Amino acid sequence: MTTKSKVPQIRFKGFSGEWEESKLNEKAFITMGQSPVSSSYNENSIGLPLIQGNADCKERKTSPRIFASQFTKECFINDIVMTVRAPVGYVSKSLHHACIGRGVCSIKSKEDGEFLFQFLINYENQWLKFSQGSTFTAVNSDDIKNLNLIIPNHNEQTKIGDYFQQLDKLIEQKEKKYQKLKQFKKAMLDKMFPKNGADTPEIRFKGFSSKWEEKSLSELIEYKNGKGHEDKQTLSGKYELINLNSISIDGGLKHSGKFVNETESTLNENDLVMVLSDVGHGDLLGRVALIPENNKFVLNQRVALLRPFNNIIPQFLFYNINVNQKYFKMQGAGMSQLNISKSSVESFISYIPSDLKEQQKIGNYFQKLDKQIELQQKELEKLKNIKKASLSKMFV
Numbered sequence: 324m325t326t327k328s329k330v331p332q333i334r335f336k337g338f339s340g341e342w343e344e345s346k347l348n349e350k351a352f353i354t355m356g357q358s359p360v361s362s363s364y365n366e367n368s369i370g371l372p373l374i375q376g377n378a379d380c381k382e383r384k385t386s387p388r389i390f391a392s393q394f395t396k397e398c399f400i401n402d403i404v405m406t407v408r409a410p411v412g413y414v415s416k417s418l419h420h421a422c423i424g425r426g427v428c429s430i431k432s433k434e435d436g437e438f439l440f441q442f443l444i445n446y447e448n449q450w451l452k453f454s455q456g457s458t459f460t461a462v463n464s465d466d467i468k469n470l471n472l473i474i475p476n477h478n479e480q481t482k483i484g485d486y487f488q489q490l491d492k493l494i495e496q497k498e499k500k501y502q503k504l505k506q507f508k509k510a511m512l513d514k515m516f517p518k519n520g521a522d523t524p525e526i527r528f529k530g531f532s533s534k535w536e537e538k539s540l541s542e543l544i545e546y547k548n549g550k551g552h553e554d555k556q557t558l559s560g561k562y563e564l565i566n567l568n569s570i571s572i573d574g575g576l577k578h579s580g581k582f583v584n585e586t587e588s589t590l591n592e593n594d595l596v597m598v599l600s601d602v603g604h605g606d607l608l609g610r611v612a613l614i615p616e617n618n619k620f621v622l623n624q625r626v627a628l629l630r631p632f633n634n635i636i637p638q639f640l641f642y643n644i645n646v647n648q649k650y651f652k653m654q655g656a657g658m659s660q661l662n663i664s665k666s667s668v669e670s671f672i673s674y675i676p677s678d679l680k681e682q683q684k685i686g687n688y689f690q691k692l693d694k695q696i697e698l699q700q701k702e703l704e705k706l707k708n709i710k711k712a713s714l715s716k717m718f719v
Contacts, residue, residue: 348468356423363393376426380415394422398429409460412450437484541669549622566623593637595629609651638686
C-alpha cells in the first residue's frame, strides 16, 4: 500500500519539508445552515439575504435571490460558503452578511482564508465519495468537520493564497473584457441592421446613403438540402460531415467528429450552412455558419446549403441571417423536434444594401470584431487552464 505524498509537485522557492495532516474543524470554524420559516421570505430587502444552495452561488461568489426577516444561522463577508446538498462541495466566497439555509454551510478559516478557499475548490470532485442518499445527494456535519487536510505552514499558505488570488483577478478581468466585447457586438448588430420595419439601419459607414432594398432569401441564394450519410460515417476520414452539431448558437462552425471518405459533392468556401431542426426552444433554428475552405466538408441531412449569388456578399449575409434568427424560430413546426422547411427559408425577407461595397464593409467589420472576441476567449481559456493545472500541482 502506497503512502500519499505530503509534498506538492510544484512549490515556491524558500519552502521545504512535508505538509502536515489536519482536520477541517481544526483549521476552520464551520456553521451548518438552517433554513428559516418560509413565511419570513421576502423580496423587499427585509432582514438578511438568504443563501439556500447552489442557485445562490454564481461564479464563485454568493448571489442571493431573496431575503429572510427571521434567521438562526449566518455567514459573513469573505466566509467560504459550501453547498452540502446536490451538487455537493461547490464553494463560493460570501459577498454578504447573510442567512444560510440548510443547503449550505459557512467555513471561516483560522489561518489563510484564500488558501483554504482554493484547497476546497481543488477538493470539489472528492466530495462525491462522501455523498449519501439515493434520491438526494448530501453530506453531513461530521463529513465536513472530519475532512482530511494536508496543508503547509501559515507563510506558505499565504504565498499560495496570494498566487491564486492574483490569478483569479486576471481571469475575472479577462472575463469582463470578453463579455464586454460580446455585448458591444450585440449592440452594433442591433444598430447596423434595419429593424422594426425600417429600410435603413441606425448606424452606417461614411460614404453610403442610399436606401436598402427589400429582398427575399430566394433572390440571394441557391438552396440545397443535405443528404443522409449514416451508412458511410466514420470517426476519421477525408471529408468532415456538417450536421446539426456543427453550428453553434453564435454561428461558429464546430467539429462534428463525423467523416466520410466518398461523396458526390463538397461544400465551397463561403457557402452558408443552416440548421433546419432543433429540440427544445428552437434557439438554433435558422442559425448559419460560413464554410472556411473548399473540398473539406460534406452536408448531412437536416442542414441546408445556402450558396450566395453574385448580388450578395457571403459575410454580410451570414450576419444578416443570424441577427434575424427570431424569424426562423417562429417558423419552427413540430412537437418534440422543431423543423423549418425550404419554403420558410427562401421566404425570409430582409433589407439589403444594393451597394456590394457597403455589404463588404459591414461583413468585414463584424468579422474583425469576431476575431477580437475569439482572441479574448482563447486567452480566457488559457488562464483557466493555467489555474486548473496549478490547482492539481500546488496542493497535496
